[in-house]
Amino acid sequence: MPQITYREAIRHALAEELERDPNVVVMGEEVAQFNGAYKVTEGLLAKFGPKRIVDTPISEAGFIGAGIGASMLGIRPVMELMFWSFYSVAFDQILNNAANVRYMSGGLINCPIVIRGPANGGTNVGATHSHTPENVLANHPGVKVVVPSTAYDAKGLLKSAIRDNDPVMFLENTILYGDKGEVPTEEYLIPLGLADVKRKGNDLTIVSYGRCVIHSLAAAEVLHKEHGISVEVVDLRTIRPLDIDTVLASVAKTHRVLIVEEQKPFASVGSQLAYMIQREAFDELDAPIHRVTTVDAPAIYSPPIEIEQLPNPARVIKAALALVAGSK
Amino acid sequence: MSKPTSAKPAIAASTPVLPPNDPHLAPVNLKLTREERIELFRTMMRIRRFEERSLRAYQAKKIGGFLHLYIGQESVAVGCCSLMGKDDHVITAYRDHGHAIAVGMGMNELMAELYGKATGCSKGKGGSMHYFSPERNYWGGHGIVGGQVPLGTGLAYALKYKGLKGAAMAFMGDGAVNQGAVHEAYNLAALWDLPVIFVIENNGYSMGTSQERSSAGELPKRAAGYDMAWGQCDGSNVYEVRAMMDKFLTRAREESKPAVVEIDTYRYRGHSVADPDNTYRAKAEIEEYRRTKDPIQVVQNMLIADGVLTTAELEKLDQDARAEAENAAAFAEASPYPTVEDIQKDVYWEADHPAQRTSKGRLFFD
Numbered sequence: 001m002p003q004i005t006y007r008e009a010i011r012h013a014l015a016e017e018l019e020r021d022p023n024v025v026v027m028g029e030e031v032a033q034f035n036g037a038y039k040v041t042e043g044l045l046a047k048f049g050p051k052r053i054v055d056t057p058i059s060e061a062g063f064i065g066a067g068i069g070a071s072m073l074g075i076r077p078v079m080e081l082m083f084w085s086f087y088s089v090a091f092d093q094i095l096n097n098a099a100n101v102r103y104m105s106g107g108l109i110n111c112p113i114v115i116r117g118p119a120n121g122g123t124n125v126g127a128t129h130s131h132t133p134e135n136v137l138a139n140h141p142g143v144k145v146v147v148p149s150t151a152y153d154a155k156g157l158l159k160s161a162i163r164d165n166d167p168v169m170f171l172e173n174t175i176l177y178g179d180k181g182e183v184p185t186e187e188y189l190i191p192l193g194l195a196d197v198k199r200k201g202n203d204l205t206i207v208s209y210g211r212c213v214i215h216s217l218a219a220a221e222v223l224h225k226e227h228g229i230s231v232e233v234v235d236l237r238t239i240r241p242l243d244i245d246t247v248l249a250s251v252a253k254t255h256r257v258l259i260v261e262e263q264k265p266f267a268s269v270g271s272q273l274a275y276m277i278q279r280e281a282f283d284e285l286d287a288p289i290h291r292v293t294t295v296d297a298p299a300i301y302s303p304p305i306e307i308e309q310l311p312n313p314a315r316v317i318k319a320a321l322a323l324v325a326g327s328k
Numbered sequence: 329m330s331k332p333t334s335a336k337p338a339i340a341a342s343t344p345v346l347p348p349n350d351p352h353l354a355p356v357n358l359k360l361t362r363e364e365r366i367e368l369f370r371t372m373m374r375i376r377r378f379e380e381r382s383l384r385a386y387q388a389k390k391i392g393g394f395l396h397l398y399i400g401q402e403s404v405a406v407g408c409c410s411l412m413g414k415d416d417h418v419i420t421a422y423r424d425h426g427h428a429i430a431v432g433m434g435m436n437e438l439m440a441e442l443y444g445k446a447t448g449c450s451k452g453k454g455g456s457m458h459y460f461s462p463e464r465n466y467w468g469g470h471g472i473v474g475g476q477v478p479l480g481t482g483l484a485y486a487l488k489y490k491g492l493k494g495a496a497m498a499f500m501g502d503g504a505v506n507q508g509a510v511h512e513a514y515n516l517a518a519l520w521d522l523p524v525i526f527v528i529e530n531n532g533y534s535m536g537t538s539q540e541r542s543s544a545g546e547l548p549k550r551a552a553g554y555d556m557a558w559g560q561c562d563g564s565n566v567y568e569v570r571a572m573m574d575k576f577l578t579r580a581r582e583e584s585k586p587a588v589v590e591i592d593t594y595r596y597r598g599h600s601v602a603d604p605d606n607t608y609r610a611k612a613e614i615e616e617y618r619r620t621k622d623p624i625q626v627v628q629n630m631l632i633a634d635g636v637l638t639t640a641e642l643e644k645l646d647q648d649a650r651a652e653a654e655n656a657a658a659f660a661e662a663s664p665y666p667t668v669e670d671i672q673k674d675v676y677w678e679a680d681h682p683a684q685r686t687s688k689g690r691l692f693f694d
Contacts, residue, residue, distance in 0.1 A: 025489070051489070057519065062478050062512025069419075069482020072467055075489055092475050092509070105460035105468065106451035107674035141675045141692070160686065165677035193689025241689035272693065 001184055007177040009151035010040050010116075013158035014078060016187065018048050021076060024162060027054040027067055028080025028117075037082045038118065038177055060090035064115065068098045071113040071167075078162060084119030084171055085131040098167040099142035114161045116170035119147075120211060120262060121299045122310050123174055130299035132210075132262050135269045137169045138240040144168045144192055145239040149213035151181035153237055156190030164192065173211045193241030197250065201232035204320055205250040207273055208260040209236040212292075212311050216260050219316035229324055239269055247273065248281050255286040256327055258320055260311050265293045287327030292319045354571035356411065365636050366645070368410055368566055369627050372402040373649045375426045376624055378435055381653035382425070382442055386601050390661070391442045395456050397597040398426035403623035404529050404591050405430040407569025408497055411577055412465065415487060415494025419467040419480040421501060422457035423529075423595075431464040435656035445663035452666045453674060473534075474500060474507030477526065481513040484524035488584055495523040495580035497573075502590075503534020505547050517586035518554040525576050526551075528590040529563070535599040536608040551588035563593035564621040567630075594621065 004012070017024050026041060026048075032055040035042040045053040056063040060081065067077035081087060087094060098111050121130035138145045144166055148154040154172065161168035198213055199220050206216045213235045220231035232250050236243065251257055257277055259270035274289045295309045308315075351357060360368075379397045386395045398405065401423075409418060409430035420427045428438055433449060441448030442456055449459055459469040467483060470476035480498025487494045504510055505528060517524050534542050551558035557579070561572040569591055576587045594617045598605035631637040637645070672692055678685045679692070 057512075057515060059512040059515060061509045062481070062516050065475070065478020065509060065513065066482035066485050066516055069467070069479035069484075070486040070489065071482070072462070072479070073417075073483055073486035073490075075486045092472055093478060096472055096475060097470070097479060101460075101468070102677065103674050104450055104454040104458040105462070105674075106449065106453050107680060108450070108460055108462050109467070110677050141672075144676075144687070164687070189686075192687035193691075194687075195689075238687075238689060241687050241691045242693075243689040245689075276693075 001182040003180045004151055004183050005177065006151040006154050006172070006179050006181065007038065007040050009155035009181070009183050010158055010172065011042065011044070012183070013155045013162070014041065014044060015047065017159055017162040018044070018052055023074060024076045024078060025052055025054060025070075026078045026080065027056055027063060029056055029058055029082050031055060031080050036080070038174060040177070041080065060086050061093055064090040065093040065097065067113050068093055068101070068111055071111050072101065072109050076112050076162060078114045078116060081115060081117035083129050084117050084133055085129045087133055088131075094143075095140050099140040102166075103142060110165050111167045112165045114158075114168045114170055116158070117172060118174040118177070119171040120173040120175060121294065122306060124301055124303045124306055126301045127298035132171070132294075134171055134239050135263055135267060138269065142167065144241065145171070146192060146237065147171045147210040147239060148237060149176070149210050149235050151179065151183050153190060153196065153235070155183055156188050157192065157237060160189045160192050168192070171210065176211055176214070179214075190237070192238045193243055194237065195243035195246035196235045196237055197232060197246065198235045199231065199233040201230035201254065203230045203254055204232070204256045204258060204324060205247070205254045206231055206233045206258045206260055206316070206320070207236065207247055208233065209239065209269070210262060212260045212262050215311055215313050215316055218313040219320065222313065222317055223320055227321065229320065231320065244276050244280070247277065251277055251281045252284050255284055256323055257285070257289045258316070258323055259289065259291045260316055261291070261293055262310055263293050265291065265296050268293060287323055290319050290323045292316050351565065351568040351571035354567070354574065356570050356574035357567045362636055365631065368406055369631055369637070370645055370649070371406045371430055372566065372624055372627065373646055374435070374652060375402045375406070375429045377646070377649040377653045378429060378438065378656070379425060381657055382439065383597070383601060385439070385442065385657055391456070392444060393455050394422070394600040394602065395442070396423040396600045397595065398423055400596045400617070400622070401529060401531060401563065401593045402426055403566040403569055403627065404563045404593050407566040408527060408573050411570060411573055413494065415492045416577070417465040417467060417483045417487070417494065417496045418499070419476045419483060419496065420469065420499035421473065421476055421504065422469070422471050423501065424457065424459050424469040427499065428459040428461065428466065428469070431461060431466045433459065433461050433464065433466070435652050436659040439653070439656035440660040440663050443660035443663065444665060445660055446666040446670065447659070447663040451670065451674065474504040474510045476500070477504065477510045477513040480526075481517050481522060481524050484517065484522035484586070485520065487523055493581045495525060495577050497525050497527055499527045499529055501534065502528055502530040502532065502539055502547060503537070503542065505543060505550065514551065514554045514556065514588065518556045521584050522586050523580035523584045524586045525573070525580055526586070526588045528588065529593055530590050531593050531595045533595075533599070533608065536603065538608065548588045548590040557585065557587040559587065559589040561589070561591055563591040564623045564626050566623065566627050
């Protein structure tokens with residue numbers, strides 16, 4: 001199977017869906033002539049032309065809103081936010097218009113839009129450019145939220161997102177763009193709302209998504225080799241809809257749960273997960289659920305310290321050891 | 329359709345304002361049949377009576393939330409929407425009842441929506457500010473000031489993308505023009521030559537703040553900064569509204585060009601019915617408008633002077649509109665509320681179409 005980058009996987013998904021459906025349009029800042037701020041859309045303008053690959057001004061409320069309006073008339077816009085952090089200037093359009101229009105119209109209007117772009121810290125760009133709003137987005141019924149961790153997942157999930165009739169928020173990661181993974185040449189789709197067990201184990205379940213899955217897998221390897229702890233890593237892949245069944249099945253096997261997420265702790269995705277696990281698998285738990293989150297402050301600039309503010313393998317290992325030790 | 333009225337309709341002596349170019353001579357008005365002229369007036373009257381009846385229902389505590397009445401502005405929605413072809417689309421803000429009736433939505437479903445009933449146009453899920461009828465190219469009904477304007481731009485984008493010769497009308501109030509999203513939409517429309525007309529319904533007040541206290545400069549002239557055409561007209565005369573809008577709509581459809589238009593109008597009632605309306609304008613101002621520029625009175629006088637309607641026919645038309653509104657209230661009253669189970673319907677397309685669902689996992693949480 002060929003190895004391609006996470007970036008290329010997303011690009012291939014876009015290209016295939018542009019090819020398949022003439023109503024698919026890619027729009028955003030620098031997506032066309034500049035070939036993408038992070039080169040995700042590189043070459044798409046040359047292949048599909050300016051009608052399908054559209055540069056916008058720096059005007060998120062305007063162009064995201066226009067995309068939502070166009071989607072109501074049957075266009076399937078795939079909007080790029082250069083950073084998901086910029087969603088704040090389009091908040092009203094995303095969460096009042098895209099999320100609510102189907103409901104407020106009694107189901108008469110659909111909004112088949114995808115909004116995608118990177119949402120992560122760890123690149124020393126400070127607090128304004130390091131937001132991870134998946135919890136904020138998932139708090140709004142009407143939208144779906146996807147956070148892929150690998151090239152394979154990114155491609156299969158994005159293709160499903162583009163075909164979805166509901167608005168899908170697709171959160172990528174600038175640090176993962178260069179990561180390579182095996183991606184088949186033949187077409188495939190990954191359904192939204194299906195978690196993936198990225199590593200099997202018996203002693204501890206780590207529930208994670210996005211880049212934190214990569215940290216968790218690295219930590220799991222160390223925990224296995226150096227501490228004899230067998231870790232199962234569940235990659236949610238989609239935040240909403242949520243595959244809680246896969247999580248609960250793992251909990252029933254390991255009886256210990258560590259949530260690893262690039263989220264501020266208050267009302268994070270992990271908060272919801274922890275609530276659901278204790279509510280639905282209380283008797284399975286041998287220890288309180290632990291979390292590794294972003295240290296609770298705006299994103300710090302200082303490069304070596306930002307690494308410590310975010311989840312990283314060392315922090316995951318430390319938390320896992322404490323959890324397992326506390327439950328023996 | 330019967331034969332047209334006289335080639336050059338007379339202007340009633342009682343008509344308060346004559347625009348510089350006689351709008352009655354605009355081709356779009358000259359071609360109106362007698363029935364069409366009556367129908368324009370009937371729609372205005374139906375809006376007026378619907379709004380008055382909904383106010384009584386609100387005062388009787390049959391309606392919750394806000395109620396932003398369109399009374400005084402009827403000629404604007406009716407004039408603009410009367411020009412719609414099959415590929416023309418409309419979107420507006422929260423003062424949306426007039427446009428809904430003007431595009432052909434029925435009073436029953438509109439009144440039932442106000443009552444929060446399952447028979448409402450949005451099944452009781454949207455309320456007064458959120459009326460929609462995609463089958464009539466009516467895309468709401470939006471609650472956040474200015475938030476609908478980018479959506480209207482997107483409707484125009486879709487028309488152009490699909491190669492359809494239609495136009496979108498994105499209505500907003502004079503209070504919306506200072507929202508950033510509106511300016512972003514202006515820029516995109518001009519940059520991309522989109523067939524959208526931004527219609528500012530200027531009733532003089534953004535809630536309780538007069539135009540002079542909220543907006544610098546003349547509102548439609550801001551279009552010039554974006555190299556967009558702009559226009560301005562008196563909204564009390566439905567024919568003047570039509571004459572101006574026809575030019576811009578034709579240009580949008582034929583040349584895919586946007587424009588900003590300001591239509592000067594007035595609301596007799598407060599911003600919403602929760603507004604006691606005693607802090608920011610004089611009663612005399614309201615009375616003066618009602619006396620000289622009431623859009624229903626203006627058109628009514630013309631129809632009688634032109635011999636299109638007799639006073640008896642006028643009375644009948646009015647009574648019919650009142651009866652229709654009354655029946656709508658009875659329909660709404662008799663209709664069932666949505667159920668608690670309905671709360672979680674119409675959230676996701678997939679959840680409402682389980683046989684076609686492709687995603688897995690939980691969509692709803694408790």
